[in-house]
Amino acid sequence: MDLQLGDSDQTINILTKTSISSGDPTAEAKVTVAAIQGYFLQHGGPYIQVESNSQVGPSVAGRTTLMAFLAVVAASFLILLYVWFSFRKVPKALRYGVCAIVALLHDALVVLGIFSILGKLFGIQIDSLFITALLTVIGFSVHDTIVVFDRVRENMQRRTVETFEEVVNASLVQTLARSLNTSLTVLFTLLTLTLFTGIGTDIHTFTLALLIGIFSGTYSSIFNASMMLVIWDKGELGMKYLQGKRDEKPYARKRDREVRELAETRG
Numbered sequence: 001m002d003l004q005l006g007d008s009d010q011t012i013n014i015l016t017k018t019s020i021s022s023g024d025p026t027a028e029a030k031v032t033v034a035a036i037q038g039y040f041l042q043h044g045g046p047y048i049q050v051e052s053n054s055q056v057g058p059s060v061a062g063r064t065t066l067m068a069f070l071a072v073v074a075a076s077f078l079i080l081l082y083v084w085f086s087f088r089k090v091p092k093a094l095r096y097g098v099c100a101i102v103a104l105l106h107d108a109l110v111v112l113g114i115f116s117i118l119g120k121l122f123g124i125q126i127d128s129l130f131i132t133a134l135l136t137v138i139g140f141s142v143h144d145t146i147v148v149f150d151r152v153r154e155n156m157q158r159r160t161v162e163t164f165e166e167v168v169n170a171s172l173v174q175t176l177a178r179s180l181n182t183s184l185t186v187l188f189t190l191l192t193l194t195l196f197t198g199i200g201t202d203i204h205t206f207t208l209a210l211l212i213g214i215f216s217g218t219y220s221s222i223f224n225a226s227m228m229l230v231i232w233d234k235g236e237l238g239m240k241y242l243q244g245k246r247d248e249k250p251y252a253r254k255r256d257r258e259v260r261e262l263a264e265t266r267g
Contacts, residue, residue, distance in 0.1 A: 072108055075138050076101050087153060089128045095232055096138050096149050103225035104141045109139060110216040111209055124205065133206050137213025144179055144221035165230045172226055183218040
């Protein structure tokens with residue numbers, strides 16, 4: 001090999017994620033780093049040095065999908081047990097855990113669905129860092145939901161006159177400002193990171209997943225989890241075996257409350 005001293009002292013760093021194949025669909029030989037360097041030298045190109053390379057195949061993608069599914073299932077099960085135990089002094093505590101799980105699964109499916117569309121249209125790929133983002137979204141979603149549910153539990157112990165839906169509505173109003181302020185501060189930071197990081201990089205995919213998931217989590221905590229709790233209590237789910245026997249003792253009917261208030265004013 002004829003090596004000569006060049007007349008340039010510049011070093012060019014090229015960052016690329018180009019997919020390289022042998023060009024022969026029947027060939028089983030893998031493209032090696034030495035083959036790439038030899039190709040450039042044979043065609044008069046510059047000498048290149050590959051600092052890092054990675055190969056992603058169907059087995060890796062399948063394992064990533066499996067790990068994401070198992071991580072979501074494990075997190076959902078543990079959260080269900082924790083919420084059930086924390087609200088054990090409240091009537092029908094299991095419902096709080098189930099509604100929280102439904103809300104977090106909604107957020108996870110929103111993130112997965114949007115990234116499926118982005119992958120189809122723009123070729124965005126997910127990796128192990130995406131699983132980290134998905135679990136972070138689940139944690140944030142549950143945190144926001146528990147804030148509302150905890151206020152519902154406190155108001156149930158203080159108010160014995162209102163109906164259950166009125167207690168939930170009052171709890172939402174009391175926690176709405178806190179939930180929005182907390183979420184907006186995080187969303188503004190994630191939006192900045194998403195806009196000013198390179199498109200296609202790992203950190204960009206990570207921040208984009210968090211941005212979508214936390215936005216969805218804020219929505220689901222306010223409009224999904226609490227509303228499902230009320231619908232379940234009123235027996236409007238349409239599934240009789242999930243309703244159980246309704247217990248009206250902790251809450252007074254709205255008509256009875258109005259009659260009682262009218263009697264007090266006349267007395």
